[in-house]
Structures are given as structure tokens and as C-alpha cells.
Amino acid sequence: MQNKNLKRVDLIFGEYAAEKYKTLQNALKRSPEEIINELLDSGLKGRGGAGFPTGLKWKFTKQENSAVKYVICNADEGEPGTFKDREILCRVPRKIFAGMAICGYTIGAKQGFLYLRGEYRYLLPDLYKELDIYHEHAKKFGLDFTIEIRMGSGAYICGEESALFESMEGKRGEPRNKPPYPTKAGYLGKPTCINNVETFVTSLMIIRHGAEYYKKLGTQDSRGSKVFSVSGDTPVADIHELELGMTVQEFVDDFGDGDTKAVQIGGASGMCVPRKKFADTIIGYEGVPTGGSMMLFNSTRSMYNILHDYLEFFAEESCGQCTPCRVGCQQLLKGIEAVKRGEKKPEYLETLKKLAATMKTASKCGLGQSVANPFTSIVNNFREEIIY
Amino acid sequence: MAKYEVNLKINDIPVTVEEGTTILDAARKVNIHIPTLCAHPDLCVAGNCRVCVVEQKGARLLQASCATPVSEGMEIYTNSKQVRTARRHIIELLLSEHNADCTKCYKNGNCELQDLAHDYRVSDNELLDLLQFKNYTIDDFSPSIIKDDSKCIRCQRCVRTCAQLQHVSALAVAYKGEHQKISTFFEKPMHAVVCTNCGQCINRCPTGALVEKNYIDQVWDAIYDEGKHVVVQTAPAVRIGLGEDLGLAPGNRVTGKMVAALRRLGFDSVLDTDFSADLTIMEEGTELLTRLKKVLVEKDDSVALPMMTSCSPGWIKFQEHKYPNLLKNLSTCKSPQQMFGPLAKTFFAEKKNIKAENIVSVSIMPCTAKKYEAERPEMRDSGFQDVDYVLTTRELAMMIKQAGIDFEHLEEEKYDSIMGESTGAAVIFGATGGVMEAALRTAYEIVTGREVPFKNLDIKPVRGFEGVKEAKVTIQDVKPEWGFLEGAELKLAIAHGLANANKVMKAVSEGTADYHFIEIMACPGGCLGGGGQPIPTSPEIRQKRMEAIYEEDANMPIRKSHENPEIVAIYEEFLGEPNSHKAHELLHTHYTKRKAY
Numbered sequence: 001m002q003n004k005n006l007k008r009v010d011l012i013f014g015e016y017a018a019e020k021y022k023t024l025q026n027a028l029k030r031s032p033e034e035i036i037n038e039l040l041d042s043g044l045k046g047r048g049g050a051g052f053p054t055g056l057k058w059k060f061t062k063q064e065n066s067a068v069k070y071v072i073c074n075a076d077e078g079e080p081g082t083f084k085d086r087e088i089l090c091r092v093p094r095k096i097f098a099g100m101a102i103c104g105y106t107i108g109a110k111q112g113f114l115y116l117r118g119e120y121r122y123l124l125p126d127l128y129k130e131l132d133i134y135h136e137h138a139k140k141f142g143l144d145f146t147i148e149i150r151m152g153s154g155a156y157i158c159g160e161e162s163a164l165f166e167s168m169e170g171k172r173g174e175p176r177n178k179p180p181y182p183t184k185a186g187y188l189g190k191p192t193c194i195n196n197v198e199t200f201v202t203s204l205m206i207i208r209h210g211a212e213y214y215k216k217l218g219t220q221d222s223r224g225s226k227v228f229s230v231s232g233d234t235p236v237a238d239i240h241e242l243e244l245g246m247t248v249q250e251f252v253d254d255f256g257d258g259d260t261k262a263v264q265i266g267g268a269s270g271m272c273v274p275r276k277k278f279a280d281t282i283i284g285y286e287g288v289p290t291g292g293s294m295m296l297f298n299s300t301r302s303m304y305n306i307l308h309d310y311l312e313f314f315a316e317e318s319c320g321q322c323t324p325c326r327v328g329c330q331q332l333l334k335g336i337e338a339v340k341r342g343e344k345k346p347e348y349l350e351t352l353k354k355l356a357a358t359m360k361t362a363s364k365c366g367l368g369q370s371v372a373n374p375f376t377s378i379v380n381n382f383r384e385e386i387i388y
Numbered sequence: 389m390a391k392y393e394v395n396l397k398i399n400d401i402p403v404t405v406e407e408g409t410t411i412l413d414a415a416r417k418v419n420i421h422i423p424t425l426c427a428h429p430d431l432c433v434a435g436n437c438r439v440c441v442v443e444q445k446g447a448r449l450l451q452a453s454c455a456t457p458v459s460e461g462m463e464i465y466t467n468s469k470q471v472r473t474a475r476r477h478i479i480e481l482l483l484s485e486h487n488a489d490c491t492k493c494y495k496n497g498n499c500e501l502q503d504l505a506h507d508y509r510v511s512d513n514e515l516l517d518l519l520q521f522k523n524y525t526i527d528d529f530s531p532s533i534i535k536d537d538s539k540c541i542r543c544q545r546c547v548r549t550c551a552q553l554q555h556v557s558a559l560a561v562a563y564k565g566e567h568q569k570i571s572t573f574f575e576k577p578m579h580a581v582v583c584t585n586c587g588q589c590i591n592r593c594p595t596g597a598l599v600e601k602n603y604i605d606q607v608w609d610a611i612y613d614e615g616k617h618v619v620v621q622t623a624p625a626v627r628i629g630l631g632e633d634l635g636l637a638p639g640n641r642v643t644g645k646m647v648a649a650l651r652r653l654g655f656d657s658v659l660d661t662d663f664s665a666d667l668t669i670m671e672e673g674t675e676l677l678t679r680l681k682k683v684l685v686e687k688d689d690s691v692a693l694p695m696m697t698s699c700s701p702g703w704i705k706f707q708e709h710k711y712p713n714l715l716k717n718l719s720t721c722k723s724p725q726q727m728f729g730p731l732a733k734t735f736f737a738e739k740k741n742i743k744a745e746n747i748v749s750v751s752i753m754p755c756t757a758k759k760y761e762a763e764r765p766e767m768r769d770s771g772f773q774d775v776d777y778v779l780t781t782r783e784l785a786m787m788i789k790q791a792g793i794d795f796e797h798l799e800e801e802k803y804d805s806i807m808g809e810s811t812g813a814a815v816i817f818g819a820t821g822g823v824m825e826a827a828l829r830t831a832y833e834i835v836t837g838r839e840v841p842f843k844n845l846d847i848k849p850v851r852g853f854e855g856v857k858e859a860k861v862t863i864q865d866v867k868p869e870w871g872f873l874e875g876a877e878l879k880l881a882i883a884h885g886l887a888n889a890n891k892v893m894k895a896v897s898e899g900t901a902d903y904h905f906i907e908i909m910a911c912p913g914g915c916l917g918g919g920g921q922p923i924p925t926s927p928e929i930r931q932k933r934m935e936a937i938y939e940e941d942a943n944m945p946i947r948k949s950h951e952n953p954e955i956v957a958i959y960e961e962f963l964g965e966p967n968s969h970k971a972h973e974l975l976h977t978h979y980t981k982r983k984a985y
Contacts, residue, residue: 155564157564172561174561177433177435177452177455177456179456179457314565315565315566316564316565316566316567317564317565318564318565318566318568319564319565319568320542320561320563320564320565320566320567320568321434321436321542321544321561321568322435322436322437322438323436323437323438323439323478323481323482323541323542324438324474324477324478324481326485326542326565326566326568327481327482327484327485327518328481329565329566330485330518330521330566331481331484331515331516331518334516334518334521335515335516338516344516348514351514351515354473354477355477355481355515358473358474358477358478361441361448361449361450361470361474362438362441362449362450362474362477362478363438364435364436364438364452369449
């Protein structure tokens with residue numbers, strides 16, 4: 001039976017009918033500096049998973065001296081187990097466009113793009129309908145900021161911001177070398193403020209209610225609330241907006257099926273937390289951060305199969321340009337297969353963990369850098385399931 | 389904008405460099421070597437092999453030193469425990485995906501991955517051999533290039549070469565993740581795509597994934613065949629490159645030693661492509677003057693200007709693919725190799741009283757496209773395939789090593805005659821601008837009766853490595869028969885590397901360029917940087933080769949093609965006059981329109 005101990009929040013999906021671009025209209029009366037300070041004060045960190053302070057990103061892009069700047073909404077939601085952006089795109093697209101427009105106004109951009117995951121193509125008709133409404137309002141407000149929708153083609157890597165730019169430029173989706181960062185040279189080499197779908201909506205709601213209101217939620221390091229995509233062995237697989245700062249135990253008490261043995265936090269690229277660590281692990285930047293994905297596994301699941309699936313996914317979705325990621329993913333995958341079959345000794349897992357540690361520091365982008373998260377946490381906590 | 393100075397420490401050694409400098413270059417400045425694979429001095433930064441990672445104090449991630457600019461106060465460690473572990477891992481990973489059967493590899497001994505494996509002694513590599521899970525293809529359809537995917541380390545040097553230096557993009561990255569590979573349009577074989585066979589990818593491939601198709605064994609067989617008379621011709625740029633593969637520093641002129649080595653290898657007649665380069669000048673110069681006359685005097689619309697040179701078979705194929713509508717602008721002259729070919733099996737055969745079918749014609753070229761050119765169906769004007777085998781400079785070096793010849797201590801020897809005599813004008817064919825300079829030395833003199841008005845015949849404005857060079861020559865006080873050229877200003881352009889050629893051709897096709905004569909070479913620097921030249925290549929190495937070429941020219945007793953006594957003789961005895969009927973039959977060709985993909 002489901003407990004309801006955790007505080008539910010309704011910031012993202014709530015108050016939609018009344019929105020009517022009022023928040024945008026009011027924001028345009030404030031100075032960009034005020035808006036940036038409000039966001040900085042709120043402590044909002046990017047909701048895509050990497051957790052870069054949003055106010056800082058907007059500030060850096062605003063500081064760039066360039067006649068052309070871009071705002072990009074990253075709606076290439078590809079992380080396995082994450083489906084919260086889809087809900088936001090479906091249910092409250094107005095809030096996304098309004099958030100992007102405030103960003104455009106703040107940083108001095110005239111053009112925004114929504115980069116939509118290829119698999120979400122079916123959302124286009126509704127998004128275009130809302131986009132027309134947005135453009136009418138923008139015209140009415142005298143705001144020179146237009147938004148276009150660009151489609152992804154199904155590559156996980158194109159959710160990585162610089163690969164996303166390459167994709168938008170019509171090139172192969174491969175991450176770029178950094179620096180320069182997008183705030184300096186992003187899409188078409190121009191300063192670009194790229195945020196996750198949820199980040200734009202959260203920013204809008206912070207502008208609407210004020211940083212003080214938002215800061216009442218969450219903890220020192222993890223301010224506010226967050227939309228979670230809850231899936232796996234749970235009776236309530238769905239989207240849930242929760243206040244940050246809970247432990248995994250509290251989360252499992254609310255969402256588990258009574259037999260939860262592990263929670264994969266942050267999708268395939270996140271960390272696996274075993275039952276014995278539920279009570280000491282906080283979901284948030286002081287513990288295990290997440291872009292929203294929470295996958296619960298009960299005792300009927302083979303953690304070998306789960307890790308194997310993840311590694312197959314990464315071996316397939318690595319762009320392939322850098323050595324640690326391209327070859328490393330294959331080695332980890334084939335490596336656990338060899339251990340399982342007894343072709344390699346169990347100690348080979350230690351070799352693979354060292355390799356994963358190199359992938360974490362030497363890969364070019366976040367994809368290769370994060371494969372060690374699931375690998376090491378699953379191998380460490382479920383070693384016997386991998387071997388036998 | 390003035391560049392700021394940035395202070396940093398590398399392995400605790402203070403370094404000051406300009407802003408924008410990479411960590412890799414800053415380290416080189418204080419003599420700290422960081423290994424690299426995907427980085428190449430001719431190419432844009434990739435940062436994808438990760439072999440060059442270094443540790444930055446306070447940073448969570450290792451930095452790719454080839455791709456990361458320095459910043460103030462940075463503290464870099466290039467040999468920390470973390471760096472060493474990561475670097476070893478990366479080398480092990482590359483080897484686990486690589487067909488490391490080195491003793492069977494054509495690049496054995498000249499492989500950057502092999503060197504790294506050697507330095508880091510990764511013999512205890514316990515990672516799985518991933519080759520067992522993959523189906524790699526070896527594409528040997530091209531007459532010039534063999535592409536072996538099992539040896540590819542995905543550094544993308546070839547992709548960047550093909551796109552950035554050559555504007556061809558025959559090679560590109562396909563698929564992703566574990567399936568990622570370097571491939572062609574719809575994965576067609578290399579002979580069926582826009583590949584120009586220039587071989588620049590081979591020059592930059594760090595492993596044996598891209599190599600020339602070699603014909604060493606066939607040439608040995610011909611040499612051992614008592615019934616065959618094997619003639620060999622050597623291209624201008626070979627004599628200034630060959631030494632590099634035989635232990636000498638770049639820029640050594642080894643013409644005499646090369647001739648001696650060829651004789652010791654057993655070639656029956658050691659002849660010179662420089663002879664037919666001089667012949668090319670006679671034919672091409674005459675063709676240009678004829679075209680000018682037809683356009684300027686006879687107002688003949690069917691004749692096209694500007695006229696483009698046709699010595700570089702990579703360039704020819706590039707134009708056939710990309711600018712098929714401008715093929716009429718291409719000089720109909722065959723390249724020096726292909727002028728030599730039919731003459732060896734006709735003129736030379738007659739003179740030496742050898743049956744043409746018993747002649748095996750071998751050419752030593754700095755070029756891989758020449759292998760393709762020799763196999764073109766048009767190139768059979770002697771009644772046989774005019775040139776039987778084309779070897780690169782590298783292949784010749786291999787033969788010399790195989791034969792146990794102590795190249796460095798060989799006594800210099802001279803070419804055989806006939807078809808062995810040449811001039812300084814011919815040798816400079818090996819450098820960008822050389823054909824232009826040689827043509828001017830002759831054409832100007834034919835038209836005016838005087839030498840070109842440049843000190844020591846050195847036409848400096850057409851020399852050097854600038855991508856596109858332009859020059860103007862005003863013709864005055866002409867001989868009476870060339871009256872129509874009096875006061876004419878000839879506009880000339882020179883491009884090397886197909887990216888630069890593409891720029892010029894774009895201007896010509898859009899009608900925004902009013903040149904009369906354009907020299908184009910497919911390879912950066914001209915033939916001296918050809919796809920068949922010793923590996924490695926870099927701007928510095930090509931600079932040394934260029935200096936050697938002009939030294940060679942300066943040291944030749946005759947420096948104008950029309951003064952070559954063998955050239956004078958061949959017109960008197962065999963060809964009649966330049967662009968004669970016989971010359972057209974043997975020395976001129978036609979071109980084929982090809983698809984743009």
C-alpha cells in the first residue's frame with residue numbers, strides 16, 4: 001500500500017489555465033539583472049541532471065558581447081527511465097515557451113529553439129498550436145523573440161548540449177571540445193543559453209512567485225522541488241513532483257512495492273543504491289543527484305541483466321569518437337559477459353572498475369564520464385549477482 | 389587584437405605562452421613530450437583519441453592537452469599516476485580494437501600506435517580482444533588505396549584530411565558507438581566514390597588502416613624476367629623525398645644515389661620523368677598560346693579559357709567529379725608520367741630496337757593517384773598499357789632496403805639516355821607553382837625571344853606555400869608572329885591542395901575570375917607533398933623538400949625546357965613539332981564526366 005509521507009508539490013503542472021503569458025508580461029517590466037538575481041537567489045540548478053546553477057548560466061550568456069545569441073530548450077529527453085519532460089511538453093507547453101522567452105529577454109537573444117527528441121514527433125501539432133499563441137502574445141508585448149522547433153533523430157548523444165548544437169547545424173551529433181562552453185560559443189558559434197525543459201518551467205515559476213517562495217522548498221544544497229519519473233517495480237509508476245532533500249528510504253516507503261532491493265537514481269547513467277544504503281542516501285546534490293529518473297527494482301530482478309542492458313545501451317549510443325567511451329563501453333559489456341560465463345575470473349571485475357574510473361576522467365563528454373556510475377555502483381553492491 | 393601572455397606550470401616548470409596556446413604546445417615549449425594520435429600539424433583539432441590527456445590541479449576531469457587552451461595559473465601534470473593509468477588504459481583500449489598483427493602489417497615500423505605500444509610496454513594488456521566480435525572489411529578495390537578497417541583507430545585524421553585539406557569528403561564517419569567506422573557514401577568501395585586517389589589520408593593515417601596498393605612484387609618479377617626490358621622513370625619530387633625513408637633528413641637531394649640504386653635493383657634503363665616534364669612544357673605551352681590565339685584573334689567561342697594544367701591525376705578526377713562542365717578548360721596534355729609511357733613503348737623501343745611487348749614500364753612517383761592514372765582506359769596509346777606499374781617513393785625505398793643497398797654510401801650516377809636528359813624547369817614540377825614557372829620560362833621566350841624578366845630565371849611570385857597564388861605577366865616587344873599578344877597581360881593563378889583548387893574553381897565557374905592560365909596540384913605543397921611521399925608529413929618537412937627542389941633547379945646546367953637537347957631531338961626525329969598530329973596521338977588525352985557523389 002502506498003504511503004503518502006513525502007510532500008507533493010504542484011509547481012510545474014499547477015496554475016496552468018491562469019498562466020496566459022502573464023508571468024512573461026510582468027517579467028518584461030523587470031530588468032534582466034533583477035531576473036538573474038532572482039534566479040541566483042533561488043539556488044535553482046539545472047534540471048537536466050548536470051546541475052549547473054541556472055542563474056549563473058543566464059548571467060554568463062548575458063555578459064557575452066555578441067549581437068546574436070540563442071536560447072535553446074533541450075527537449076531531447078533520452079535518458080532511460082526519464083519521461084518527465086514529455087509530460088511537461090504535453091501538459092504545460094505554454095510555461096516552457098514563456099520561460100524561454102524570459103530567458104531570451106534576459107540574455108538579449110532574439111531567437112530560441114526547442115530541440116525535440118525524435119521519438120516525440122507526435123507532440124508537434126499541439127506544440128505548434130501553442131507556439132502560434134506564444135508568438136501572438138510576444139507580438140502584443142513588443143517582445144522580439146521567436147521560437148522554432150527542431151527535431152532530433154533518435155540519438156541519445158544529441159542530448160549532450162554540444163552534440164545537440166552539431167545536430168542542429170546539420171552535422172553528425174558528436175560532442176565538441178570544451179572550452180569554449182556554450183555560454184561563449186554554442187549554436188553556430190554564438191553565445192547560447194541551453195537549458196532543460198523543466199529548468200525553463202521552474203525558472204518561470206520562480207520569476208512568478210519569487211525566490212523566497214521557492215527557497216522554502218528543499219535543502220541548502222538542493223533547493224526547491226523536482227519532477228520525478230518513477231518507474232520499475234512500483235505500484236505508482238508515474239510523474240511525481242516532490243520536494244528535494246528526502247532519503248531514498250523515504251522515497252521507497254512512498255513508492256516501493258514493499259520488496260525494493262535497489263533504486264537506480266538518475267537513469268542508466270546514474271547511481272544504483274542498494275537497500276542497505278537507502279536510509280543514508282539523500283536524493284539531491286548532497287547525495288545522489290538525478291535528472292528525474294527513479295527506477296525501482298525488487299528482488300525478482302537480476303542486477304546482472306540490468307547492468308547488461310545499460311551497458312548495451314551505452315555501447316550502442318556512444319557517439320564513438322573518443323576512445324575511452326567507444327571502446328570502454330564495449331570492454332565493460334563484453335567483460336561482464338566473460339565473467340558471467342566463467343571465461344574471466346571474478347577478479348577481472350577489479351580491472352574493469354579501474355577501466356571505468358579512467359572512462360570517468362578521460363572521456364570527452366558526460367556520456368562516457370557517467371558510464372562508471374551504474375557500472376561501479378552495481379558491481380560493488382551486487383557483485384555476486386554479476387559473477388554467478 | 390593583442391594576445392595576452394598566460395603563465396602556467398607544467399610539471400612544476402613555469403611556462404609563459406600566448407593566450408589560446410594549447411597545453412600540448414605549451415609543454416613542447418619546455419621540452420615535455422606528450423604523446424598524441426589524433427592530432428596532426430596539418431589538421432584541425434579533434435581531441436578524440438584522448439592519448440594526450442593530462443591532469444590539471446583542482447580539475448575533476450583529465451584534459452585533452454591537444455584541445456585545451458592554457459589559462460592563467462594552471463598547474464598541469466603530464467606524468468602523474470592518474471595520467472599514466474589513463475594513458476595506458478587508452479592505449480590498451482585502442483589495441484583491443486585493433487588488428488595488432490604487426491609483423492604482417494604494411495606499416496610495420498612506421499606506425500604511431502606501434503610506437504606508443506612499444507613505449508608503454510602494454511604486453512600485459514588483459515582486456516578482451518574485441519576483433520573477435522566484429523566483421524571488418526578490407527577494401528582493396530581502388531587501384532591506389534587499401535582501406536583496412538581492422539587497423540583503424542577512429543582518430544579521424546583521414547576524415548579531416550579529406551574534408552578540410554581536399555574538400556572531397558570521400559571518407560566520413562558512419563554509424564555510432566561500437567559500430568562506428570570510417571566509411572564512404574553508402575559504404576561503396578573506394579573506387580566507386582568521389583575519392584581522387586590523392587593519398588593524403590595515407591600520409592596522415594597513424595596506423596596501417598590506409599596504405600597504398602603496392603606493386604613491389606610485380607616489379608621484382610619483371611626485373612627477374614630475362615625476356616623483359618624494364619624501364620623506370622622517376623618523378624621530379626621523388627629525388628628530394630626518397631632520402632627520408634632511407635635514414636636521411638628531409639631536404640636531402642639524392643638524385644644521383646637514386647639513379648645508382650635503381651641500376652643496382654636491376655632496372656634495364658634508368659630514365660627520367662623530368663624529360664617528359666620538359667616535353668609537357670612544350671606541348672602545354674604551345675596549347676596555351678594556341679588557345680590564346682584562337683580566343684583573342686580568331687574569336688573562337690569553342691575554345692575555353694582559362695586553361696588548367698593536367699599533370700595531377702588527383703586533381704583531374706576531382707574536376708571530373710565536381711566541375712564536369714569545365715573539362716574543356718583542362719589542358720589536353722597528358723601528365724609527364726603518361727607522356728613518358730607511350731614514348732617508352734614507341735620512340736624508345738624503336739631507337740633501342742626492343743619489341744614494345746617486351747618493355748615493362750615502371751614509374752616511381754610521389755603519388756598514389758598515378759597508380760589510378762596508369763590504369764585509365766585512355767592510357768593505352770602505344771597499343772599496350774603505357775605505364776605498367778607505378779610505385780610510390782615509399783615503395784622504392786622498401787625495394788632498396790630489401791635489396792640490401794647501402795643507400796647513404798652509394799656513388800652518384802647519371803640517368804641513361806635517351807629520355808634521361810632534363811632541365812631545371814622539369815624538376816620544379818615537384819613544387820607548387822613549378823609548372824607555371826617552367827611554362828613561363830619557355831613561353832615567354834618563344835613569344836618575345838628574350839628570357840623571362842626575373843633574376844636568375846627565378847620567378848619568385850609563383851613560389852611558396854600560400855594556398856592560392858596569383859600573378860600577372862605583361863608581354864611586350866613580341867616577335868612578329870606573336871603580334872596578337874603585344875601588350876597582353878596574362879593573368880595566372882596557382883593552387884595546391886584540392887581545398888584551394890576548389891576555391892579557384894568556384895570563382896571560375898561563377899565567372900568571377902578572369903585568369904588565363906591556372907596551375908593546380910592536388911596535394912598540399914604540390915607533388916613534394918604527394919600521397920606517395922615518405923611519412924610523416926608536416927609544413928616544416930614540406931618546406932625543406934621545397935627548398936631542395938629549388939636548389940636542384942639552380943644546380944642544373946640547363947634550366948629551360950625548350951633547351952633540353954633530347955627534347956629538341958625528339959621533335960626533329962619523331963614528333964615533328966609541338967601539338968603535331970603525332971604528338972596529339974601519343975601525348976594528349978580526353979576526360980570523363982563523373983557524378984558528384
